Amino acid sequence: MDNSVLDISGIRNGDIRAVSGALSLVESGSPGQILELLQSLHPFSGKSRVLGVTGSPGAGKSTLVEQLARRYICSEKVGILAVDPTSPFSGGAFLGDRVRMQGLSTDPRIYIRSMATRGHVGGLAPSVIDALTVLSAAGYASLLVETVGAGQDEVDIIRAAGVTLVVLVPGMGDDIQAIKAGIMEIGDIFVINKSDREGVEQTRREIEALLSLADVTAGWTPPIVETVATTGEGIDELVSAIDDCRSYFLSIGEARKREFSAHREWLERRLSEEIMDRFWRQLEPAHLQETVRRLVDRRVDPLTAVRSLLERGLSKPLVGTSKLELENEKQT
């Protein structure tokens, strides 16, 4: 896709086809194309409220996101990103979610998009940030990022959010608690969804116990809100808990701190991507193959192998692609 085809003013006006094209580029364009797109859109982004929603599969995250979206579209346009940091093989789960959200997707004030891992060596997090930049520049004032899974990649993705909900359900066993533990520390608000089921009090106690072990973020004690997303019960309380959290984070500078971290992480990943791309292009692929073969056969040791590839790949300056290469250009 050529960037000149991208309709920047269309994106800024919220034209759906233009926005979809930009998000496709974010997912599968070259680094140069993506950075050129961001150069046009970044100045107009950053004013949206970003809410992260995570939790175990089956906790009802999609229904909860749908309920929140229905509240927010009363006053502003809403963008939803459903991010799947696991293998492309599990796409089915999100297809299901999209079907469930179909009632929403016909509403022109709402935009729903799934993103999956395929082809993202450095993790999905930088692409999610870029997608948020596009949607923010397109006028989506509320952005909801829903992720599934419990790996490091998910934690990185959700860190781009201003406020993060962790959604649990009552009556899950100890083992399920274990996998959730990984996401406890990123929750600003805990939601016990399906709270019409038995075991709400026990789940509340378990959350409180886990929270007592975690570091408190910036003096904020995460509230625990009970909801039944399918009926809308507790959604009012959740919306106001989100507002409270957001106001507090804004007042103490936590909101800015998070935006700073997300941008730094983004910069580090993009730089690493570009530098390693340059490095690999300076090594003949046959030389790498041969080195790996010698390693497997124990004919070279790891230290010598690393040294020799470094020497070859760094023997010339690391020059880049036309859009990124070092040239005499005006400095910022």
Added chain:
Amino acid sequence: MDNSVLDISGIRNGDIRAVSGALSLVESGSPGQILELLQSLHPFSGKSRVLGVTGSPGAGKSTLVEQLARRYICSEKVGILAVDPTSPFSGGAFLGDRVRMQGLSTDPRIYIRSMATRGHVGGLAPSVIDALTVLSAAGYASLLVETVGAGQDEVDIIRAAGVTLVVLVPGMGDDIQAIKAGIMEIGDIFVINKSDREGVEQTRREIEALLSLADVTAGWTPPIVETVATTGEGIDELVSAIDDCRSYFLSIGEARKREFSAHREWLERRLSEEIMDRFWRQLEPAHLQETVRRLVDRRVDPLTAVRSLLERGLSKPLVGTSKLELENEKQT
């Protein structure tokens, strides 16, 4: 820790303290220290059989690993790595596993170790490969790698294994199926553990349905084995399914292909780590901070920010640490 303290001959003789020291260095040493250790041990590694065991929490992976270990120690020394690719916060889950395996850990022919994510920016996978190198050089002929979670990191880790088991239990709901989908494609053998429970046939049908969608690895159709790890039922069948798979993969060159991939992946991560470390040391931290601040404030756009940091960081050749830097030394 100074490498000179490391007792290479102690490690090779399987001295537990020497092995533990080497694994600690693999987990938290500098790249130079780790590569120097590998230089000594790598020539003696690579002869062990590596079995990966993964699956959802609560599937009984640890008990299954314990049963397999009890079989293998009849003929050879066994090393177990329990790897947790989720946040350090979830350490508790593995503490539990280690307690459960305590019956084994007093046996001198067995070595059990947990590894967690803390501090590993590039993921755990390269460290796991290094730990396998250490254990293999120390004479552990059977290596069992157990992981939990379902993210990309886990998939990378388990790819270092010659044969991978995916452990499921009967009667899990659709939503649990969804998170498991991500690991379906890396399974060489599927184990339905706790097969004395109801729903075995349905789980078998679900696995078969998912497998029919996946690419078949090298002409191998993954068998589905039913076990009750707590009683030892089905373990004989599992052991022979593992042997069959290993023989087949050896005969068609799949074993070597996997070792090649694991080593290439390892080299790429180590090179990336080293090159980016050199890059960051050539940038003043204050300059990075200022660039991030300007990005957040929309005073610079992403393309210009990336270009300007590349120009600064690559203005001089990327020289390294004393153990790795480019010098006149004998080439391999």
